[in-house]
Amino acid sequence: MLKTAVVILNWNGKKYLQLFLPELIKNTQDKNTEIIIADNNSTDDSIEFLNTNYPKLRFIQLDKNYGFTGGYNKALNQIDAQYFVLLNSDIQVTNNWLNPLIELLDSDKSIAACQPKIKSYHQKEYFEYAGAAGGFIDKYGYPFCRGRILDVIEEDNGQYDDIMDIFWATGACMVIRADLYKNSGGLDDDFFAHMEEIDLCWRLKNLGLRIVYSPESTVYHVGGGTLPNNSPFKLYLNYRNNLFLLYKNLPKGKLFPVLFLRMLFDGLSGLIFLLRFSFKSFDAVLKAHFQFYKSIKKLRAKRKKLLSNKVVNHHQEIYPKSIVWNHFVQKKNNFTSLDFK
Numbered sequence: 001m002l003k004t005a006v007v008i009l010n011w012n013g014k015k016y017l018q019l020f021l022p023e024l025i026k027n028t029q030d031k032n033t034e035i036i037i038a039d040n041n042s043t044d045d046s047i048e049f050l051n052t053n054y055p056k057l058r059f060i061q062l063d064k065n066y067g068f069t070g071g072y073n074k075a076l077n078q079i080d081a082q083y084f085v086l087l088n089s090d091i092q093v094t095n096n097w098l099n100p101l102i103e104l105l106d107s108d109k110s111i112a113a114c115q116p117k118i119k120s121y122h123q124k125e126y127f128e129y130a131g132a133a134g135g136f137i138d139k140y141g142y143p144f145c146r147g148r149i150l151d152v153i154e155e156d157n158g159q160y161d162d163i164m165d166i167f168w169a170t171g172a173c174m175v176i177r178a179d180l181y182k183n184s185g186g187l188d189d190d191f192f193a194h195m196e197e198i199d200l201c202w203r204l205k206n207l208g209l210r211i212v213y214s215p216e217s218t219v220y221h222v223g224g225g226t227l228p229n230n231s232p233f234k235l236y237l238n239y240r241n242n243l244f245l246l247y248k249n250l251p252k253g254k255l256f257p258v259l260f261l262r263m264l265f266d267g268l269s270g271l272i273f274l275l276r277f278s279f280k281s282f283d284a285v286l287k288a289h290f291q292f293y294k295s296i297k298k299l300r301a302k303r304k305k306l307l308s309n310k311v312v313n314h315h316q317e318i319y320p321k322s323i324v325w326n327h328f329v330q331k332k333n334n335f336t337s338l339d340f341k
Contacts, residue, residue, distance in 0.1 A: 038075030116217035131170025134213030
């Protein structure tokens with residue numbers, strides 16, 4: 001069996017493959033590691049570029065765009081390895097980026113997945129939005145990171161240079177045990193993209209497993225390579241998938257109180273979009289909620305199955321307060337200012 005499969009899911013990402021694939025190959029020289037490109041039915045000339053310039057790389061061609069979730073699930077089902085590395089095409093790796101992550105997983109079987117330090121490609125002294133120094137959520141399901149509270153991103157001054165248990169590892173660069181990925185059902189196809197890695201990590205943590213951040217590996221992320229940050233579709237996915245995430249994974253007794261409050265919070269944010277004449281954003285929030293209501297029956301079946309397998313209800317990596325309140329009212333804009341007690 002191959003020990004490590006580094007899998008890039010590509011969709012119209014030729015420019016990133018041109019830019020970052022040479023460095024990835026240069027910095028991933030290990031006989032037990034293979035780089036694999038899975039293509040989500042790109043319409044640019046990514047395939048021609050790969051066939052011409054990297055004919056020796058393993059290539060998996062999918063028949064349509066299955067999104068981040070479906071694309072990875074279909075690709076990884078065709079790969080036999082001990083560890084999977086989910087790596088975005090817009091990631092720049094550094095020297096010896098992979099070994100510390102593999103060594104971390106080798107050292108402790110209770111660690112299901114891990115991530116490196118994620119920094120900004122465009123501002124290399126700063127953390128990057130999608131992952132930074134490890135992911136967390138607050139009691140209402142709002143995600144944030146060590147190094148990134150909502151839209152405030154910290155400069156990396158070595159303040160997060162310790163190995164630490166986190167709540168979720170970013171899908172931009174995640175190393176995960178292949179057997180756990182497959183046995184847990186992988187990424188949820190219904191998410192399509194965004195927050196799917198939080199859902200996967202939450203499911204794994206409910207089984208008593210650990211998700212860990214390692215500062216001994218650093219990569220640089222462009223971000224927004226597939227969907228720009230101002231995309232209404234991206235906003236729709238974030239609102240809808242956050243509700244999916246909560247419904248599936250919240251413990252008994254917390255589901256309905258948290259969802260009720262989230263409905264109020266989302267309604268308020270939708271009203272703000274409307275008052276700002278951001279009609280596409282308002283429509284995205286509205287559509288997200290309608291789709292959530294339509295999906296309740298399916299979500300209920302998933303939740304019932306997950307609850308039957310759950311062994312852990314409480315996670316100390318869930319912030320017991322509101323990150324939104326802390327940020328806007330108390331002006332707590334860095335991770336070190338947060339009190340998890």
